[in-house]
Amino acid sequence: SQQGEEDPQALSIQEGENATMNCSYKTSINNLQWYRQNSGRGLVHLILIRSNEREKHSGRLRVTLDTSKKSSSLLITASRAADTASYFCATEETSGSRLTFGEGTQLTVNP
Amino acid sequence: KAGVTQTPRYLIKTRGQQVTLSCSPISGHRSVSWYQQTPGQGLQFLFEYFSETQRNKGNFPGRFSGRQFSNSRSEMNVSTLELGDSALYLCASSLDWVGEKLFFGSGTQLSVL
Numbered sequence: 001s002q003q004g005e006e007d008p009q010a011l012s013i014q015e016g017e018n019a020t021m022n023c024s025y026k027t028s029i030n031n032l033q034w035y036r037q038n039s040g041r042g043l044v045h046l047i048l049i050r051s052n053e054r055e056k057h058s059g060r061l062r063v064t065l066d067t068s069k070k071s072s073s074l075l076i077t078a079s080r081a082a083d084t085a086s087y088f089c090a091t092e093e094t095s096g097s098r099l100t101f102g103e104g105t106q107l108t109v110n111p
Numbered sequence: 112k113a114g115v116t117q118t119p120r121y122l123i124k125t126r127g128q129q130v131t132l133s134c135s136p137i138s139g140h141r142s143v144s145w146y147q148q149t150p151g152q153g154l155q156f157l158f159e160y161f162s163e164t165q166r167n168k169g170n171f172p173g174r175f176s177g178r179q180f181s182n183s184r185s186e187m188n189v190s191t192l193e194l195g196d197s198a199l200y201l202c203a204s205s206l207d208w209v210g211e212k213l214f215f216g217s218g219t220q221l222s223v224l
Contacts, residue, residue: 030210031210033212033213040199040218040220041217041218042115042117042201042215042216042217042218043201043203043213043215044215045213045214048212088154090213092210097166097167098144098156098159098167098169098210099144099156099210099213100156101153103153104153
């Protein structure tokens with residue numbers, strides 16, 4: 001079963017707009033990570049936020065974490081066509097035994 | 112540094128056959144994890160190896176097995192293939208701990224006919 005659930009499942013926006021994706025999870029975590037996957041390829045790590053952090057930035061990416069609501073959001077600002085990909089959240093549970101991935105959000109950025 | 116290398120990139124097998132997939136982690140990484148990705152089930156954790164030992168295992172039948180060698184390279188094997196085993200198999204490595212940032216290979220696309 002999936003620990004994380006992303007919302008929305010699919011998102012289509014115009015270049016230059018911001019894209020926001022949400023992730024909810026069920027159990028206590030050590031950290032939450034976001035990954036990007038281009039069609040049929042491996043995943044690329046974007047950002048890691050620890051359970052004691054509330055917000056983190058990396059370039060055009062902004063991630064927030066609310067452990068009381070067991071949710072996270074990924075904001076991509078000033079999106080580009082090259083941002084078109086699937087985005088996954090992944091959680092390391094406090095048991096620390098594995099990274100569990102959500103089902104992903106398919107982002108399409110139209111030029 | 113070279114990235115995570117998975118071979119082969121594509122594989123076509125028939126039901127009942129077995130298959131072995133290979134993964135070479137980033138140099139210095141000791142943890143190797145395997146994931147199965149399908150459109151319906153998303154990314155499912157198969158197992159993780161560290162220093163030649165299986166440290167954690169997902170909920171897959173015994174037909175799925177793996178191993179890790181002393182140079183951290185890993186293989187996974189699927190015996191008695193079923194149609195439902197068709198998937199993208201992804202290998203990921205990290206320095207020491209599975210909860211760290213993972214570096215993924217490009218995957219092996221397995222089709223079972």
